[in-house]
Amino acid sequence: xDFNLMVDVTPLLLKAAWVTIDVSAxxxxxxxxxACGLVFMQSLRFAPxxxxxxxxxxxxxxxxYFVQLLLVxxxxxxxxxxxxxxxxxxxxGAFNIGAYMSEAIRGSIExxxxxxxxxxxxLGFGKAQTLISIVLPQAAPLMIRSLGVLAIVVVKNxxxxxxxxxxxxxxxxxxxxxxxxxxxEIFTISALMYIVIVYAVMGIIELAYRRATRxxxx
Amino acid sequence: MVEIRNxxxxxxxxxxxxxxxxTVNRGKIISIIGPSGSGKSTLLRxxxxxxxxxxxxxxxxxxxVNRPDLKGLAFEKHINHIxxxxxxxxQHFNLFPHLSTIDxxxxxxxxxxxxxxxxxxxxxxxxxxxxxxAQKADVFPNWLSGGQKQxxxxxxxxxxxxxxxxFDEATSALDPELVEEVNLVMRGLAEEHMTMLIVxxxxxxxxxxxxxxxxMDGGVVVEEDDPQKLFSNPxxxxxxxxxxxxxxx
Numbered sequence: 001x002d003f004n005l006m007v008d009v010t011p012l013l014l015k016a017a018w019v020t021i022d023v024s025a026x027x028x029x030x031x032x033x034x035a036c037g038l039v040f041m042q043s044l045r046f047a048p049x050x051x052x053x054x055x056x057x058x059x060x061x062x063x064x065y066f067v068q069l070l071l072v073x074x075x076x077x078x079x080x081x082x083x084x085x086x087x088x089x090x091x092x093g094a095f096n097i098g099a100y101m102s103e104a105i106r107g108s109i110e111x112x113x114x115x116x117x118x119x120x121x122x123l124g125f126g127k128a129q130t131l132i133s134i135v136l137p138q139a140a141p142l143m144i145r146s147l148g149v150l151a152i153v154v155v156k157n158x159x160x161x162x163x164x165x166x167x168x169x170x171x172x173x174x175x176x177x178x179x180x181x182x183x184x185e186i187f188t189i190s191a192l193m194y195i196v197i198v199y200a201v202m203g204i205i206e207l208a209y210r211r212a213t214r215x216x217x218x
Numbered sequence: 219m220v221e222i223r224n225x226x227x228x229x230x231x232x233x234x235x236x237x238x239x240x241t242v243n244r245g246k247i248i249s250i251i252g253p254s255g256s257g258k259s260t261l262l263r264x265x266x267x268x269x270x271x272x273x274x275x276x277x278x279x280x281x282x283v284n285r286p287d288l289k290g291l292a293f294e295k296h297i298n299h300i301x302x303x304x305x306x307x308x309q310h311f312n313l314f315p316h317l318s319t320i321d322x323x324x325x326x327x328x329x330x331x332x333x334x335x336x337x338x339x340x341x342x343x344x345x346x347x348x349x350x351x352a353q354k355a356d357v358f359p360n361w362l363s364g365g366q367k368q369x370x371x372x373x374x375x376x377x378x379x380x381x382x383x384x385f386d387e388a389t390s391a392l393d394p395e396l397v398e399e400v401n402l403v404m405r406g407l408a409e410e411h412m413t414m415l416i417v418x419x420x421x422x423x424x425x426x427x428x429x430x431x432x433x434m435d436g437g438v439v440v441e442e443d444d445p446q447k448l449f450s451n452p453x454x455x456x457x458x459x460x461x462x463x464x465x466x467x
Contacts (some may be wrong), residue, residue: 118268118308119313122304122375123301123326123330123378125326133325137316
């Protein structure tokens with residue numbers, strides 16, 4: 001192991017790690033709205049809209065993220081859909097994880113006992129208020145856990161956007177290896193950085209989970 | 219007060235309510251008894267529109283509950299308004315576990331009537347006091363016994379000052395030794411002349427408190443009468459055999 005080299009490349013990798021965090025955070029942020037849209041579509045009475053949402057979720061879950069990324073980045077321009085690499089990474093990342101998130105959100109909402117909504121409705125609360133005041137607070141713990149798992153997936157998936165030359169952690173590592181021929185050292189450092197990011201995400205999730213389940217111990 | 223006219227309800231091929239009629243006058247207490255699957259719970263839930271009836275009419279104080287003519291948001295608005303005048307108590311309590319006892323009780327008056335938090339707390343404490351649980355105001359439902367949960371649920375249903383209270387087997391999920399405390403609260407309401415529609419398995423309780431008792435089986439009203447008479451001297455064979463089984467225990 002060439003420890004001097006490892007110290008030397010760290011600043012460059014740290015900068016690239018920031019891009020990884022940035023892309024992941026944005027994918028998650030926009031992905032959440034995609035997911036909410038999909039959940040809403042699937043709650044509608046008009047069947048074609050539900051089918052559209054279900055079909056979309058199936059298509060995303062049935063194909064590799066890597067293929068989705070290549071399809072949009074290289075296939076998109078031929079139908080006039082041209083994105084710069086970073087935007088494309090965030091875009092595909094959000095629409096990919098949004099499909100999975102919609103399932104996590106739906107599952108957590110459905111896990112709440114139906115008697116809760118009935119009790120709320122019987123008091124005179126409407127559907128929206130029942131969802132906000134009664135169902136979502138109880139769905140929150142499971143939702144946080146499931147979305148947390150997906151947040152980690154997003155961080156790790158982001159390494160794949162190196163293929164469309166976004167200078168994130170993995171791409172930067174490969175570039176440095178190209179000039180130094182030290183894959184062991186450099187990938188070790190980048191792997192450590194992923195671990196730090198992932199554990200930070202897990203810590204945030206744990207805090208949110210405890211916040212959401214506070215009432216069970218009060 | 220509550221008018222039920224020729225109500226029919228089917229689940230798929232099974233007709234669970236086959237033309238039920240019932241009038242509940244102000245201040246009266248009606249008990250509905252019958253074997254499980256007789257349709258008694260479905261009928262009670264229909265009054266609150268938790269079940270949608272296929273035919274017939276239900277009204278509360280002259281205002282129709284089921285309104286097949288209203289669709290979508292217009293119906294939402296209508297039913298939310300109607301429901302604010304009815305208190306419903308469920309077999310499994312359905313307290314909101316993420317809210318403290320007092321918040322369970324005051325949620326509806328705060329959010330639906332815009333009652334200010336301080337006044338709502340006083341009102342909620344009054345109600346909890348009525349069910350004997352003022353000291354549990356800031357406890358979460360998970361820490362209450364079944365009987366206490368049901369008493370809080372009754373306080374919650376009373377918080378909107380309903381015109382009628384609907385009890386759907388309120389004591390069926392309770393351990394035997396906890397039934398009495400809930401019955402006591404219900405007796406208290408009876409003494410205050412609350413209008414009540416009670417679906418129950420507690421024959422003794424039904425006999426003592428009701429002004430009218432109704433025996434249902436197979437989606438029809440088999441027999442209805444003054445409770446003293448219905449319980450001691452039923453006319454129909456089906457009522458007799460049902461009561462034999464239930465009064466023995």
